[in-house]
Amino acid sequence: MPVGNLSKVIASSVLVVFLAACSSTGETTDATSSTQAAQAAQAAQAAQAAADAAALAESQALEEVQAEAAAQAAAEATEQAAQEAAQQAADEAAAVAQELAQQQQQAQDAAQALAHVIYFDFDQSTIKAEFRTALNGHAAYLSQNPTAKIVLEGHADERGTREYNIALGERRGNAVSRYLVVQGVSVDAIEVVSFGEERPVNAGHDSASWAENRRVEIRYINY
Amino acid sequence: MIRINLIIRLLPRVLVTTLLSAVLATSVGANNLVIEITQGVDDPVPIAVVPFHWSGTKALKEDVAQIVDADLERSGQFKALKRSLMLSFPYQEADVYYRDWHYLATEYLVVGTVSASENGYQVDYQLFDVQRQVAIDGGRFLGGRNDLRALGHSVSDAVYEALTGLKGAFRTRVAYVAADKKVNPSYYKLLVADADGHDAKEILKSNQPIMSPSWSRDAKKLAYVSFETNRPAIYIQDITTGKRERIKSFKGINGAPAWSPDGNKLALVLSKDGNAEIYVLDLNTKRLTRVTKHYGIDTEPFWSVDGEHILFTSDRGGKPQIYQITLDTGWVERLTFEGDYNARGSLTHDGRFLVLVSRHDGRFHIAVQDLQRGTMSLLTQSNLDESPSVAPNGSMVMYSTQDGGRDILAAVSIDGKVKFKLPANEGVVREPAWSPYLN
Amino acid sequence: MYHAVSRFIFVPMVLSLTLVGYVNANSAVPVTDLGNAVTDESVTRVKVSAIAQPSPAVHNANAQLFDIIELLQQELQSLRGQVEELTFNLKRLKDDQKQRYLDLDRRIVSLTSQPVVEPTSPQEIVVTSDVNSNAAVNVSAAVADPEAEKAAYKAAFSLIRERQYEAAITALNSFVVAYPQGILVGNAHYWLGEVYMVEGDVAAAAAAFEIVIKDFPVHRKVPDALYKAGVAYQKTGDLSKANALLQRVLHEYPDSSAARLAQEKIQ
Structure with a gap:
């Protein structure tokens, strides 16, 4: 057949x-x-x-x-x-x-080939248009693979107070989460964890370093 | 005549035991803080602290007079006379020749003795007014074998109070977070040191972030946030026994613990209901009460002195500002109106001054707002200053700042006139939390 | 928690489907019943994934709606911030205004209870002019009709008491022009300053008080004028000038009531 x-x-x-x-x-x-x-x-x-x-x-x-x-x-x-x-x-x-x-x-x-890091403007949690393609790809994969699970790690740059930045990191994680859910991903497939300014990828103190640190990392814990 | 105004019995340190991943609280060389005074008042009061007389045979581990000397200078309000300039070294009233001290332009004089006691040491001190040629204060402090530094700080506290009318805060501690990314494996540590940076002891070590240490009102416990499970959770740890408990944690943020003035409650931040909100946890009944309700960020709770209000940072008005909520009624009032970023508010012990982080021209400074007059003034001019923590007597604010590209601790007086730095000898240090009075 | 969130998410999503159904008839996306969606979440979720996946148009519409909600929240927050700030500024202005009225009222009351300053009778005028004997001498020479001057001053002053401030300003200004050498011209300048203060014209007020200070150096109103000018300059933001004036009150008139007030105002 x-x-x-x-x-x-x-x-x-x-x-x-x-x-x-x-x-x-x-x-x-x-x-x-x-x-x-x-x-x-x-x-x-x-x-x-x-x-x-x-x-x-x-x-x-x-x-x-x-x-x-x-x-x-x-x-x-x-x-x-x-x-x-x-x-x-x-x-x-x-x-x-x-x-x-x-x-x-x-x-x-x-x-896996899709971008796994979404970057943000200062004090902002709006998802910029340039990251939508990647997010749509993740959304398609996640909605087609019900066992797949991700953790969205929210981060902020070092400016501002630490606990406020924890909340800001989470707001960014939530923005990505909501975007994915709107695209049809189950909320159960997503967890948001914020690290605020505690885990910078770039330890520098200039705007280029800060831009790298204001991010949400998409981490698959199960494909 | 010696007036014994205060006797403190300092118990020998209990051998510290730990649970879970809490590390033994032993004295560590790394992350010790070193003090550099960077700015003082224009006309500090000249004082002389004569080396204390020691009746024993073996040399003492600590120079008590030197501790008092350094404490008083660090307040910025006193200028200590160099020992090399002293004409005599009296340690009792009969040996004090006022004319000598007057000649050296000293206004006040401190003398004292250290003697062995049953379980440790006894320190006696006297304070003289050189101008009026009279003893104005004196006392005796008792402590264990390892308490010489603490005894020195007690003398400083007594002298400071006698001369300024304000209770001294030298015999207090500071908790802070140290991190080093350059070493392998990189680490995060929670440490507790004396307020002068000495005797740093490790409370917790982890390869994941540690944040937001907050002292219990009896200065015996610390609440803090640890990411050791890759998720944030709030822990309460007894700093002498090392015993700790994890507070029931929820999905999302578990952060910014703050002890209520009566010590029975903990304000904290959870995002279990969607976004960062303030909650109050009753530590006895474990009952959790939600305090704020807004889709904006609500965080960094700080209790008012009477325990009836909680100050917090919120961006409900678009930009982070400091608000106050009355717990009974839920009435929310905004407190800050100057500048577009005001966060992490805390109050002096008298409730008069609001100390906060404020952004001006894109730079983050420590600022103080007089709540009676409504005026705000900047205490620091450096950048990326954060985590202000007020001394229990309201005289100084400790904070973290950038110095040569790394985080260090620094302190500034509430009037902005006195400043000193406490850089660590390795790694970065941040998030200082000044303890309440120890007794 | 997640249920709460998912409910929050799905409601707008279903709404967006509805929206698409109306807006783009060609896509012919089934209109889902909002009530169903809310009452039976799991069913809705299946439907949504079955419906939402095929159409990129729905993705985009959903994303757009999501953006709109976020923008609305931000807009609302910034409006809230503005309302908070306006309320705060309004309250401050009101308090300030009230303080000025109270201050003026207090002065008028003390004035009427001590008829020394207010020229209701010739004797009182004499008392006033005694303070400035030189002026009194000049006055007797220059002023043709002291009675007319008194009457004009009294008329202007009664306008203040009736709180007709604009009229009072006009009257006082005419008075100082009509009686430049008058025995009450110092008082007139002082009260001009007071009324300007109430009207919020602090610059004019400061100028009027400065006239009292410079042109009538021994006038009994000088300590008050110094204090008031200091306060006026504080309001204009010229703190060094303000402090200098307030310090003058302390040093030159340490026992005056103005000195006590100045002490409070010095920053």
Whole structure:
């Protein structure tokens, strides 16, 4: 059985969930939203965690193969053929699982390749436009990988009082957290810890050093 | 005639035991503070402190008169006469020739003796007015074998009070945080030293930040913030036994502990409800009460002298300013209006002056606001000055500042006239917390 | 805590979905019921992730809304700050104003209870002019009609008591022009200063008090004029000038009531 079939099955099943979700709100969907739903399904497919995805793919593939095998048995009435088909399907499922794992690894690599440090202006916690792409990438990865977890470490420069800077670091962490949540990331996947001015990356006392220290570091504790 | 005005029994130091990662409180060479007086009053009162007479045979570890000398000079209000200029070294009234001291333009004279007592030492002192040729104060202090420095500070306190009318704060301590990033492994330490920087003792060492030390009113415990678990948590540690407890911590900020005047409550900052807010924890019942409620930052609580108000820093008005909340009614009043960054407010013991960090022309200074007149004045002209902590008698403010690119401790008198620095001999030191009176 | 936060987050998010539904019909994003979202958080979360992920437009709208809320909070905070500062300044001005009125009232009351200064009868004028005998001599020579002068002064002064300050200023100014050598011209300058103070024109007040100090050096109002001029200069911010005047009161008139007041004002 070609791999494409399996992804269609997954896509259609996600579509069903999506349609169900939409209809439960009392709304109907049109062609545009169906297209979006298909996109969603593809995104959701990529979202499977490696282990989960492998298991899921295998079980779904097995089910499908069993159905096919039954049909074949009905048509050809040979048990031998069914067994061969099942074996073939299992091999295919393993290949699919491997491919999904590769996709997952690629997604993880992509997430790792994203910027992990967001910088801020003095006494500000507004996320600057230049960091949105990176944050959107993290958001996509996190919402597609429900087991992934991050810690947002908020930091401030040395100017101002220490405890106020702790609060300022947290405000920055919260700003990033809220941005990610708005993009669909579960709040449970995020923890904010502020270190204020206590852990500078640059020990200098000039504006260039300060700019480096006003930051939120995105730290994955689980991919 | 000697008037025994105060007898203090200093118990021998209890051998310190520690729990968890708290480190043995032994005297350490590193991070000791060294005092450099950088600015004094224009006309300090000339005083002579004659070397105290010691009746024993083995030389003493400490020069008590030298301790008194240094204490009085550090206040900036006195100028001590050099020993090399003294014409005689009396240690009792009968040997005092006023004319000699008058000739040396000395206004006051301190003499004394050190003698061995049952468990340590006994120090007797007398203070004379050279002009009027009379003894104006005298007393005796008793202490253990390791208490000679403390005995010296007690003499300084007594002399200072007799001459200024203000209770001395020389026999007090200061807690501070030391850090060194250049050594491997880098460390953060919480230390406690005498107010003159001597006898620094390590209270805690960690490879994660330590912050915001705050003294209990009996000066026996410290509350502080430690990130040793990679999350901030507030600890209370007995500085003599080393025993400590962690206060129930919450997700987010656990910071800025401040002891109430009655010692039963701790004001602190938590962000468990979304952002930094002030709470009060009853240390007996463990009941937690929320004090502030605003989406802006509320932090750095400081109790009013009567315990009925809490001062705090808030940016609810867009920029950090100091506010005061009345605990009974929840009424919030803004106290600072000069400048666009006023934070970390604390009050002198009489509640008259608000000491704070204030930004002017982009530089951070220690400032004092007279709460009666409403006028603010800057006490320091250096930059990145922070963490002001007022002496229990309200005379001096200790703070941290930058000196040659590193953090050091410094002190300034409440009128801004006297200044001295306490640089550490290695690493950086910051966040001084001046202890209350020790007894 | 996290539940509180997530609730806070999801409400605006659902709102933003609603917004998008109205604003961009083509995207045809289902309008989610706000009530549902609030009552059943978990269901909403599933829906949101299913709906929000496909559309970059929703991401952007959400992010925009998030920015708007943040901007509104900042705006509100800065407005709060301004209100606090305006309230504080207003209170200070009010206190200041009240202090000036009280001060003037006190002077008027003491004046009316000691008819020495207020020229209600010829004898009293004589008493006043006794202080400055030279002036009195000049006056007798120069002033054609002392009765008219007295009447004019009295009229101007009654305006002060009636708190018609602007009219009083006009009247006093006309008085000093009409009777430049008059026996009451020193008093007139002094009261001009007082009224200018009440009106908040501290520069004019200081100038009027300076006239008393310079042109009527032995006038009995000089200690008060020195003190008042000092206070006026304090308000203009000229502290060195203010302190010099206040010190003069202390040194030259140590026993005066003005000296006591000056002591309090010296910084």
